Amino acid sequence: MDRRNALKLMGASLAAVAMAGIAPKTHAAILKDRAKDKKRLIFYFTATGNSLFVARQFSDSPLSIPQELKKGKQTYEADEIGFVFPDYASGAPVIVQEFLAKNTFKAPYIFSIITFGNASAMVAEWVRDYAKEKGVNFNYINTILMVDNYLPVFDMNEQVKIDKHVDENLAKLLEDVGAQKNYVQAMVQEPGMPAFSKDMLKGMQDQHYNMTAERLLELKKDRCVECMTCEKVCPHKNFSLGNDGLQFAGKCEFCLACVHACPQKALTLKSMNPQWPGERNPEARYRNPNVSLMDIIKSNRQ
Ligand SMILES: Cc1cc2nc3c(=O)[nH]c(=O)nc-3n(C[C@H](O)[C@H](O)[C@H](O)COP(=O)(O)O)c2cc1C
Structure with missing residues (x-):
């Protein structure tokens, strides 16, 4: 086929896509598709949906930790295993701790995305150290800022008005995990807030x-x-x-x-x-x- 006919054919197929109303794939969708070549298991815990929303960006069928816990002690094996859950006082919810402690996770790449609303402080390091004690070694732990659902401190009507750049931040996390990056977020001190110490955060927990x-x-x-x-x-x-x-x-x-x-x-x-x-x-x-x-x-x- 000569160049002129090839271009014609390309134009015709693009027009067909446009007529069929097929939208071009987003970067996130392309990364999710690429991950389909691998067996990826995503476990999540959520109370108000932030962590489920994030978990769904990493897998079409993430598994609920409260539901998995009902099955008793399990061995989970995959190419990649990920955990998505909210930050509670710079640590993991107790139900997530139980899940990590009770089960065996076998994968060459194990990662976690922790949703938080205001100050992630040392949550990533805390999760890495807790999991290591239980025999789970994380390759990657990072956080994502979302609406803070902690009612003693925040007014939800105000929280939903704040642009926390979720889509941009999520794209970066998807890219990191897609590339199987090795990284654990270090303690983050928030400007204008008192310096966090391990003792202070332990008191909160x-x-x-x-x-x-x-x-x-x-x-x-x-x-x-x-x-x-x-x-x-x-x-x-x-x-x-x-x-x-x-x-x-x-x-x-x-x-x-x-x-x-x-x-x-x-x-x-x-x-x-x-x-x-x-x-x-x-x-x-x-x-x-x-x-x-x-x-x-x-x-x-x-
Ligand atoms: C008990 C509790 C403690 C929390 N502690 C923190 C915290 O220390 N730092 C923070 O930034 N957000 C904290 N949050 C906010 C949540 O981590 C955040 O809103 C999360 O995205 C909620 O996820 P979910 O919608 O999946 O439940 C806390 C929320 C609750 C309920």
Whole structure:
């Protein structure tokens, strides 16, 4: 075929694509396609959808940690294994810690993307050290700034207005993982914030990691319609219906899935001491706009 006919053919096929309405692939989609040559397992934990949204950029079918935990002790084997979850007080949620400790992960490349809302501090190093103790050696751990769902400090109506450059930052993470980069983010000191120390962050974790539902939550009875959405999104099944209406008790992840998901805004946080102010705005709740309530239920329901 001569050059003139080849160009004609190229033009015709481009026109056919345009007529069929096939959009050109985004960079993220190309990277995801490339990863399909490898067996990649992605595990995630989410309360308000940020981490599920990110997990879905790395795999079409990420696996929920609360659901996987039900299967008992497992050995997972793949070319690449990734973990996506929120930063809780510069550490991993307890349910993620349990998952890492309980199971065996075999892959030449193991990575983690941690979603955070304000200050990632030493979360990457913390996760690397914790996992190493449990026999999981990470090649790559990085963080991504998203809406901060921590109700004691942040007003969700204000948080959603802030442009946190999620798409640009995500593209960089996809590229790093696509290239199997080796990297663990070092402690990040935030300008204008007091210097973080390991002791200070450990103190914060102790407050968060030993929570119970009855210590954390308060119910506005006049608002509760007993729809049990709280029960459906709780990774610990802490809610039930008793003679006296909604009951809750038990080991709590402090993930706030129940509080954010309640359609009546009937659940709120207790004010425990002057350092613990309750909530910034009890009328403002959050769910990542790309994630449905059913997605959160399927992820966490016990
Ligand atoms: C108990 C708790 C502790 C948190 N601690 C931090 C923190 O130390 N630093 C930070 O930047 N964000 C912190 N966050 C915010 C979350 O990490 C962030 O909003 C995350 O993207 C939520 O993910 P999800 O939507 O998948 O649940 C905390 C949130 C909760 C509920």
